[in-house]
Amino acid sequence: xxxASVLSGKPGIAGELENRFPSxxxxxxxxxxxxxxxxxxxxxxxxxxxxxxKDAPQPYRMLYDLTAxxxxxxxxxxxxxxxxxxxxxxxxxxxxxxDVRIKVPFMSETPSAPTITxxxxxxxxxxxxxxxxxxxxxxxxPHLRRLLMPPMWxxxxxxxxxxxxxxxxxxxxLPEDKQEAAQDALQFHPEExxxxxxxxxxxxxxxxxxxxxxxxxxxxxxxxxxxxGEAIVDIVPDIGFHHRGAEKMGERQTWHTYIPxxxxxDYLQGLLNELAYVQSVEQLAGIEVPDRVKVxxxxxxxxxxLANHLVWYGTFAQDVGALSPVFYMFNDRERIHHIAxxxxxxxxxxxxxxxxxxxxxxxxxxxELVRQFVDYFPKRLxxxxxxxxxxxxxxxxxxxxxxxxxxxxxxxGVTGPGLRACGLExxxxxxxxxxxxxxxxxxxxxxxxxxxYDRAVVRIExxxxxxxxxxxxxxxxxxxPYKAHHPLTTPPIKERTMHDIETLITHFLGVSWxxxxxxxxxxxxxxxxxxxxxxxxxxxxxxxxxxxxxRTPSFPHIQMVPFIxxxxxxxxxxxxxxxxxxxxxxxxx
Amino acid sequence: MPWWRSxxxxxxxxAQADAAHTDASYERSTVEAVQGSVLLARLQDLIAWGRKNxxxxxxxxxxxxxxxxxxxxxxxxxxxRFGAEVVRGSxxxxxxxxxxxxxxxxxAPIIKQLYEQMMEPRWVISMGSCSNSGGxxxxxxxxxxxxxxxxxxxxxxxxxxxPYAFMESLLLLQEKIGHQRRPLxxxxxxxxxxxxxxxxxxxxxxxxxxxxTDYPSIDTLPIxxxxxxxxxxxxPGEKSPNPRRPTGG
Numbered sequence: 157x158x159x160a161s162v163l164s165g166k167p168g169i170a171g172e173l174e175n176r177f178p179s180x181x182x183x184x185x186x187x188x189x190x191x192x193x194x195x196x197x198x199x200x201x202x203x204x205x206x207x208x209x210k211d212a213p214q215p216y217r218m219l220y221d222l223t224a225x226x227x228x229x230x231x232x233x234x235x236x237x238x239x240x241x242x243x244x245x246x247x248x249x250x251x252x253x254x255d256v257r258i259k260v261p262f263m264s265e266t267p268s269a270p271t272i273t274x275x276x277x278x279x280x281x282x283x284x285x286x287x288x289x290x291x292x293x294x295x296x297x298p299h300l301r302r303l304l305m306p307p308m309w310x311x312x313x314x315x316x317x318x319x320x321x322x323x324x325x326x327x328x329x330l331p332e333d334k335q336e337a338a339q340d341a342l343q344f345h346p347e348e349x350x351x352x353x354x355x356x357x358x359x360x361x362x363x364x365x366x367x368x369x370x371x372x373x374x375x376x377x378x379x380x381x382x383x384x385g386e387a388i389v390d391i392v393p394d395i396g397f398h399h400r401g402a403e404k405m406g407e408r409q410t411w412h413t414y415i416p417x418x419x420x421x422d423y424l425q426g427l428l429n430e431l432a433y434v435q436s437v438e439q440l441a442g443i444e445v446p447d448r449v450k451v452x453x454x455x456x457x458x459x460x461x462l463a464n465h466l467v468w469y470g471t472f473a474q475d476v477g478a479l480s481p482v483f484y485m486f487n488d489r490e491r492i493h494h495i496a497x498x499x500x501x502x503x504x505x506x507x508x509x510x511x512x513x514x515x516x517x518x519x520x521x522x523x524e525l526v527r528q529f530v531d532y533f534p535k536r537l538x539x540x541x542x543x544x545x546x547x548x549x550x551x552x553x554x555x556x557x558x559x560x561x562x563x564x565x566x567x568x569g570v571t572g573p574g575l576r577a578c579g580l581e582x583x584x585x586x587x588x589x590x591x592x593x594x595x596x597x598x599x600x601x602x603x604x605x606x607x608x609y610d611r612a613v614v615r616i617e618x619x620x621x622x623x624x625x626x627x628x629x630x631x632x633x634x635x636x637p638y639k640a641h642h643p644l645t646t647p648p649i650k651e652r653t654m655h656d657i658e659t660l661i662t663h664f665l666g667v668s669w670x671x672x673x674x675x676x677x678x679x680x681x682x683x684x685x686x687x688x689x690x691x692x693x694x695x696x697x698x699x700x701x702x703x704x705x706x707r708t709p710s711f712p713h714i715q716m717v718p719f720i721x722x723x724x725x726x727x728x729x730x731x732x733x734x735x736x737x738x739x740x741x742x743x744x745x
Numbered sequence: 746m747p748w749w750r751s752x753x754x755x756x757x758x759x760a761q762a763d764a765a766h767t768d769a770s771y772e773r774s775t776v777e778a779v780q781g782s783v784l785l786a787r788l789q790d791l792i793a794w795g796r797k798n799x800x801x802x803x804x805x806x807x808x809x810x811x812x813x814x815x816x817x818x819x820x821x822x823x824x825x826r827f828g829a830e831v832v833r834g835s836x837x838x839x840x841x842x843x844x845x846x847x848x849x850x851x852x853a854p855i856i857k858q859l860y861e862q863m864m865e866p867r868w869v870i871s872m873g874s875c876s877n878s879g880g881x882x883x884x885x886x887x888x889x890x891x892x893x894x895x896x897x898x899x900x901x902x903x904x905x906x907x908p909y910a911f912m913e914s915l916l917l918l919q920e921k922i923g924h925q926r927r928p929l930x931x932x933x934x935x936x937x938x939x940x941x942x943x944x945x946x947x948x949x950x951x952x953x954x955x956x957x958t959d960y961p962s963i964d965t966l967p968i969x970x971x972x973x974x975x976x977x978x979x980x981p982g983e984k985s986p987n988p989r990r991p992t993g994g
Contacts (some may be wrong), residue, residue: 329896338854401884423809
């Protein structure tokens with residue numbers, strides 16, 4: 157497409173689109189993360205998206221994210237078309253190893269847009285979420301109803317006029333009538349979801365309600381399963397029981413004091429959340445962190461990846477009936493938590509990364525702790541192989557269960573081990589290295605069948621690769637400062653705080669009012685334990701974020717569960733849920 | 746003295762009569778002889794002892810705290826040491842509900858439903874800051890503390906509380922249950938037996954407590970602590986009453 161680029165004068169996909177849709181492209185917006193961001197008129201948006209998915213050379217086949225921004229209070233919008241509420245589509249091309257962002261402006265405060273559920277299967281939930289949070293209608297959506305908030309909720313929480321605090325909204329009470337109304341609202345009506353009851357008098361489907369308080373659903377997830385005998389005909393997931401308003405919280409907390417909230421987005425992967433957030437803020441602020449910070453971050457993140465995978469491993473084995481492995485694996489997780497506690501002072505929610513560095517340096521003796529673990533753990537992994545992976549019952553329960561092809565995975569927005577289990581060698585640590593991953597020697601494990609067993613195989617090999625990375629950190633830990641020399645490092649380097657009054661004032665302002673991050677947009681995607689995580693941050697040049705969008709992997713993964721469970725048995729559903737590895741806080745945020 | 750051992754079955758009556766008149770060694774030897782064979786106790790103490798050492802938690806988790814609660818079941822912490830490892834999936838079989846995590850507006854009716862399905866006596870441990878007060882989530886979707894609609898027996902601070910904090914709260918609950926009085930169920934009325942209404946003070950004060958906005962500062966806590974003690978009661982490890990502290994009663 158070199159020709160096209162010459163015509164418009166702009167390289168890459170922006171030029172391609174401007175040539176093909178000369179009237180549709182309203183503006184090209186520069187962003188901090190250099191993802192081509194194009195404003196497209198509402199009339200042409202669907203055609204542009206369809207072109208990008210189907211007709212463009214090296215197409216953008218994955219709908220990575222879909223969200224909106226309430227622009228009404230935003231001040232720094234130079235060069236962007238006028239808009240009250242904007243839709244943001246984020247697409248990903250594996251062939252190009254590139255992203256594109258399509259923004260659609262709407263002047264109406266309660267706009268409607270055509271649905272793209274026929275283009276991408278996973279647009280279904282994203283559009284429902286956007287309707288729920290922003291009040292944007294999607295014409296032609298099959299079930300446009302609230303996704304995260306309770307059905308009788310009033311208002312759309314991420315709009316700027318909606319109150320953020322519970323304490324602004326009056327006293328919470330749960331009298332008998334409200335309790336009964338809420339229980340009635342939970343009653344499932346198959347007809348509302350287009351599910352047919354049987355026309356045969358002698359036979360009817362069984363609708364089984366699993367959750368939200370169920371031991372097999374790993375948290376407050378509700379699944380209504382339509383059964384024909386024991387076989388699954390369809391599933392309707394009901395989520396939102398764990399919606400903590402993390403995105404709205406980002407508009408209230410300062411850039412600095414939002415870090416502990418990121419820990420709790422996926423509460424099993426601890427520092428990996430913080431890495432995704434802190435790197436995005438550093439990109440907006442233009443901070444380059446020292447090498448020692450990068451290596452320490454990599455080491456701690458890989459430890460948390462191990463901790464996450466250990467929980468998944470144990471509970472997955474438990475789900476299919478192996479009751480003892482979880483005890484071994486939680487013990488090993490305790491060893492990781494012991495290291496984390498020594499380094500960060502906390503177990504699950506370390507709150508240890510800072511904008512521009514770390515809270516403090518590694519403690520004396522950290523290397524001995526990590527070395528002991530690196531020496532100890534490989535033997536345990538071998539033991540678990542024989543205990544779980546070679547176990548014939550485990551194999552019988554997982555091989556061939558919940559399989560999907562690579563095309564289906566891309567269609568549904570699957571990332572992380574679930575994608576690699578289909579044979580695609582796609583790991584952001586290799587493909588778009590961040591935090592110095594390009595200097596580490598490790599492999600991307602893949603598998604071919606895309607079933608529950610292969611997803612397990614990939615994760616277990618990933619644990620071995622994580623150990624390799626940790627061992628390299630141990631051998632080659634650089635010396636140097638643990639914070640960047642940058643005016644927006646929060647809080648600034650302690651020695652300087654104690655030395656000159658300017659840094660002391662900066663410290664004080666940074667932790668009380670918050671650092672002022674320059675206006676701009678961007679996000680650094682990282683390879684989280686469960687898949688790709690992006691904190692897509694919009695700064696309006698103040699101490700708080702104007703819009704914090706958290707793209708989490710569990711959300712599309714859970715959306716896919718009905719698709720991969722159809723035709724399997726009810727007992728297989730538990731194995732599928734275990735193999736998907738999700739956390740409800742990561743789904744609902 | 747709540748219990749007392751006695752014996753008479755294995756010693757001939759004549760010997761008993763002789764020994765009773767002669768020396769003190771009789772009492773000691775008979776006590777030793779039957780130790781472990783007869784146990785006399787007040788019924789309410791026996792019931793409380795049994796209850797506190799076999800608390801069955803409901804298998805119900807909300808968020809991060811539940812992972813730490815589950816960790817306390819595993820072998821490094823081993824909650825079986827306190828008789829609380831029998832985690833039940835059904836609320837009808839469970840004694841104690843651990844509200845482990847953030848209480849969302851969407852999930853509150855379900856928590857209440859589960860609580861109402863539990864058989865009495867039932868207890869509630871509020872695990873973690875979110876469940877105690879909303880914690881760091883003063884946000885539109887979160888109830889600011891489970892005590893807005895449930896009575897709570899033990900509040901456990903932390904975000905999340907580590908497994909050892911969970912075990913500590915379990916011990917606190919055990920201590921509370923160990924002091925509970927015998928639950929009288931029926932009494933004779935004028936014409937028939939009637940159930941004895943003994944409403945729980947915890948439930949009675951629930952509405953008033955959940956409306957509290959002013960709390961005593963840290964400095965005043967020892968006094969309230971003393972007020973809640975029974976006369977002469979001492980905390981484990983406390984040698985003598987602190988003369989600076991007013992003793993309650």
